[in-house]
Amino acid sequence: MTDLIAELTAVRHGQSRANVMFPAADAEGRLESGLTGRDADVELTDLGRAQAAAVGRHLAxxxxxxxxxxxxxxxxRRARDTWAIAAQASGLPWPEPVTDDRLVDRGVGDLEMMTRAAIRARFPQEPARLAERGYMRYRPPGGEDFHDMTARIGSFVADVHRDHPGRRVIVVAHDSVVLVLRGVVEGLDIDGLAAVEAGAGSVRNASISRFVADGARLTVAEYNAVGHLETVTAGPDESADPAV
Structure with missing residues (x-):
């Protein structure tokens, strides 16, 4: 591949209500998190909005x-709102954002919006399947494993190179998407992805990762950076993926 984008910046959305409410429900062993509706509609918290604004100030x-x-x-919603807040906080004009369905969070299928206790109660076979396969090779019923995610994110990256050669692209998405973007850029397999997560930690809310063109490929310039959030109060930023 010779026609590359100049730079790919990947931002995880700010803290969402799921990032707060699911860990609390799991810690208490509750069947319900207190959230209703679809994962796609989960909103940012006040902290998440502050984090998004900090991203905007960094870009400015x-x-x-x-x-x-x-x-x-x-x-x-949490990704779209993160960009909208960041763009407004920057005080700068930006191109109209577009959405791409390939940038959705990891699909967990039948386990969507379920606490750990609810999964154990309603899908008692899944904890053993997860333990046997491991987190990244585990495909929830009706959901995705990281092989599936790599295929769709790889398709997205190829299209971005084709459609925007020489340009700087920013993506606002989810922790699993940012991790897999790095895997696609570096040609990592599942074990390689696991090694990145073990070394750099899980992708933080409102973190910034950058991949820049170097010859005929992209390389990692920074990953999971949160220095721009130093003035923003910290809070839970765990993934909302089910940990059965």
Missing amino acids: GLSPDRRPEVVVTSPF
């Missing part, structure tokens, strides 16, 4: 030749 501080020229978000 970049020189014009570093600012993104193309904006693509997950269609999930």
